[in-house]
Amino acid sequence: MKYGSMSTMPSSSASESSPPEQDGKLMDALLASRRRWKSLTQLVADFIFETDDEGHFTFFEAGPALGWNDQELIGDPGSRLLPFVNSAPTPNPFQTRNVIRSRRFWIKRADGTFGCMLIYATPLLSPTGQHAGVRGLGIDVSDEISSNADLAVARLHSEIVRRITATMRSRALSRLGIPPAFDELAAMLGACGGILISERPEGKVENDDDDAEEEIVHRLQSGNAAFDSHVENLVRQSEAKLSFEPEILQIEGHDVILCRSRVRYNAPAAMALWRNNLGVWSQDDANLADAALATFASALEMSALNRALARNARFDPLTGMLNRNGLLAEISRRLPRLDRERLSGTLLVIGLDRFSEINVRFGFEAGDSALQQVATYLRDAIRPTDLAGRLGGDIFGLWLDGADHFVAAERAEAFCQHGAAIFLSEPLTLTFSVGLAARNWETGESVESLIDRASFAMRSVKLAGGARWHTSLEESSP
Template identity: 80%
Template sequence: MNTMPSSSVPDSNPPESGGELMDALLASRKRWKSLTQLVADLIFETDAEGEFTFFEAGSALGWPDHELIGENSNRLLPFVDAAPGPSPFRTHTVIRGRRCWIKRADGSFACLLIYATPLQSPTGQHAGVRGLGIDVSDEANTNADLSVARLHSEIIRRITTTMRSRALSRLGIPPAFEELAALLGAAGGILISETPEGETEFSEEDEGDLVHRIEGEITPFEAEIEARLREPNDGTAFEPRFMQIDGHDVIICRSRVRYNAPASMALWRAGLGVWSQDDASLADAALATFASALELGALNRALARNARFDPLTGMLNRNGMITEITRRLPRLDRERLSGTLLVIGLDRFSDINARFGFEAGDSALQQVATYLRDAIRPTDLAGRLGGDIFGLWLDGADHFVAAERAETFCQQGAAIFLSEPVTLTFSVGLAARNWETGEGVESLIDRASLAMRSVKLAGGARWHTSLEESSP
């Protein structure tokens, strides 16, 4: 305890003088308290040891006013050893508006703007600190939210840039997924996008199922996660989920993908409770970005399919026939096999439109398409070359096999049903290809079409072989 120095001048009335001084000090503290309460959420005083001699925080921190009297002020600091700058409760210099995180009674933290001044004894020694604090937690949290938002925006920008660096955005998803996992500090991850049922046609650059793993080796732990990702979804569970599997904290996200099956993604860290809701939101936003690329790929496939198929009959169109036959020719040449193209024209099809109307004409074309598809093997090709002209590619068949098929078509025709039964007859032109000639598809189509037109001019309902046979 500090004592006043002795004086050689006698004090005529020490009791009264001491009482007046104490009353003055108490009055001064009350005035200081009244003024600071108008603007402050925390008022405090500490002694030379950093223990509270006065503490009042109202509802800001949740501490009862007298509970901390005599307690060490470090109790309110979250990181005493690593705290930037001196403790505001032990400072030897004036503090003006320094942000400090102070522990609340419930264990959470509040951000306070601290103003403090050191106290000195009559002898000039450090005697403690008097100060006040203003709660700015809402502002600090808002700034933190903005920082998180900026971080998320930067991560999304980086993975989007990675995806756009590839010729096909779908091919950019695996490296972008790995970058996302690295930025989030994930120990591993799996991304799955499955092909819709019935869709099997993909280019070499755009394969069906996309299954990407951060680590190549499949462990039982990863196999379990993949099985969970492949579980059927009822269409509603698209919110990120936290799961604990084999000592790992796992985030699982799903995203709808238009024109495609939903995409699923899992990321994990070693340990439990290590992911935050912000991490889950970022992972979900990244998966939505991947889903956009998957949607674009699915849309491109749909456009490519429409470019190769006739929308009325569902058969290959002329370009589709040329593409598919061209793709098969090298294999036929290697195996020294022939192939034959039949170009089939409907006889007097204009009479159908004139008699029954154009809608009936469309129905007639659809029924003929079904008849021709059913008349060939699964390995053969059927297409609509334009108007009422169809094409059949008999894979590996020579001239004689194709002639038998053409004879059947011409003898039987096709029975269709409009407002009344109608039988359509065919004019068929044949063009056989010998593997030694290397003849192209366009040449085959021209030869078979010429033979078909010659049959039409002769009255139809017959078949004819191209006069310019493909020869060695």
């Protein structure tokens, strides 16, 4: 049965024998005491309550923090406001036999959610010293708890990202630090498997195999090869490339975090982490994985930029061939092997005859197209083991690896007889002036000497009218 909101303490047998006038004064004193207590507690509390000896509310008044009407809970057990009261190890504040000071409890709001309340409560005793109920108050600290939780998560994320960054910086190249940093992230998140993929950039320069980026940067195998392969295919799917927001997916009894990072100077990087069982990842976990991926993607981007700088230092951007420095460096790298194997090598320096007339007649864009077509022709005319490069302007260089003067002379004769057919607004045939410089392994001649001799021979042919080849027979001494 429901009681009034201002019910009093149980009366003693002594009060029953007291004169009515004395009983009235006692009741007035109790009511005045109640009003003073209520006025004071309302200044600091979000709700105040009293319960009887069975833990049922005899008085309850709450502000907007809980949303209950003042009379709504009168007569109901206090456990109605507690989550899982039967299994909770904490005491019931509405039935406590001990004083409770500043202890946090989760209290149910009228809308079914729970708020964290800082509760102060003291047991009430009858005149005979028996437990008669509890009186107390609660202060809402939900915002503080939420703020502290957010701060704790932010600190955890900051520490994990700091450790990942430190792991990557401990390596000579940041990209080499990605695999151990990835493993550390997976361990801290409790992931059983994972994969990190950097999509291969389009338009890779020809003959640049050494600089090609591995598509799979790192893989953490979970022991379930079929599931690992399934997630890897998911990461590669075009549908997964539509969003750059971290996602939590549930796949075949696993929670999977999938995230993708956009970078400015490299193809996007994609990452997946997964755990066994469902419902174990949180959005905070997904956000942390996304932050870690941003760090990994930055390292991959820096690696791509370094490769691009190295490539630009070695290759000609117009034709994709080795430039002068790249060609000379690659020839120098091969000379010691040729000397050990007692093999020759020959450098051909090839100049295009009257190339300036193409620029004048057809324009500079047509001239660039002509150079690109000649570059393709020269690459197709040599073996895979040989080298082709653009030395500058309309001058090209070919290194015939292991070829002596006679083999190179046959190749130069074919160039000069047939020239190169190109197609602009009309078909044309370009002729060549070719200078040869053969290197004998016994001389130990440097690549600088070779290119000087071959260039001088080529210029001699040009001065004589072009469309011929000439050999420099002088060789420097070792």
